[in-house]
Amino acid sequence: MIRLPLASALVVLAGLTAVTPASANDVRFDQYGWSNSAGGSQQGYRNRIRVHQDGRYNRSLSEQRGSNNLSVIGQEGRRHSGATYQYGSRNSAGIGQFGSDHTTILSQDGHGNIAAGVQCQTAFKIDPLSASKIDPL
Numbered sequence: 290m291i292r293l294p295l296a297s298a299l300v301v302l303a304g305l306t307a308v309t310p311a312s313a314n315d316v317r318f319d320q321y322g323w324s325n326s327a328g329g330s331q332q333g334y335r336n337r338i339r340v341h342q343d344g345r346y347n348r349s350l351s352e353q354r355g356s357n358n359l360s361v362i363g364q365e366g367r368r369h370s371g372a373t374y375q376y377g378s379r380n381s382a383g384i385g386q387f388g389s390d391h392t393t394i395l396s397q398d399g400h401g402n403i404a405a406g407v408q409c410q411t412a413f414k415i416d417p418l419s420a421s422k423i424d425p426l
Contacts (some may be wrong), residue, residue, distance in 0.1 A: 314338075314353075322347075329353070329360075335420075336360075336375075344369075347386075355380070358397075366410075377402070385409075 314331040316338045325342040329351040336353040338360045345367040351360040353375045360373040361383045369386040372394045380397040381404070388410030395404045 293391075325364075327362075331377075333358075334395075340364075347371075349384075351375075358382075373397075 305385045314334065314336045316329055316331070318327045318340045319342070320327065321343040323345045325344070325347045327342065327349045329338045329340075331338065331353045333354060333356045336358045338351045338353065339362070340349050340351070341363045342349065343365050347364040347367065347369045348371070349362040349364065349369075350360065350372040352373070353360060354369055355376060355378045357379045358375040358377070359381045360375060362371045362373065363379060364386045366387055367389045369389070370392045371384040371386060373382040373384065374394075374396040375382060376415075377397065377399045380393045380399070381402070382397060383405040384393045384395060385405075386393060387408070391408040393406040393408060394412065395406055399401045399403055407418040
């Protein structure tokens with residue numbers, strides 16, 4: 290007589306654990322180099338954080354409150370700081386930093402927003418006679 294309620298409880302428990310990963314949040318940090326740091330917090334469901342750091346002394350922070358948000362931070366070089374703050378649903382934020390000593394903060398409030406920021410240390414020589422002619426130094 291105890292076996293039937295126990296078996297029923299196990300079936301319900303197995304069913305709940307099978308549903309949980311479909312609504313889970315996801316975080317992935319890829320770090321190469323030395324003294325990089327990354328952190329994040331998520332509240333809601335189906336939020337994703339992706340961080341790639343290659344270099345030294347890079348910092349990243351992502352905060353997500355809502356659902357179906359995506360935050361991507363890529364840092365190559367040294368002493369970068371990148372942060373994304375997302376409140377709402379279906380927001381996408383991307384930061385790309387190349388070189389050294391860059392700071393980017395992206396904040397999104399609402400639904401279905403897309404924001405991107407790219408910073409690099411590349412000098413360009415612009416020909417004033419032709420705006421379409423850009424030669425790297």
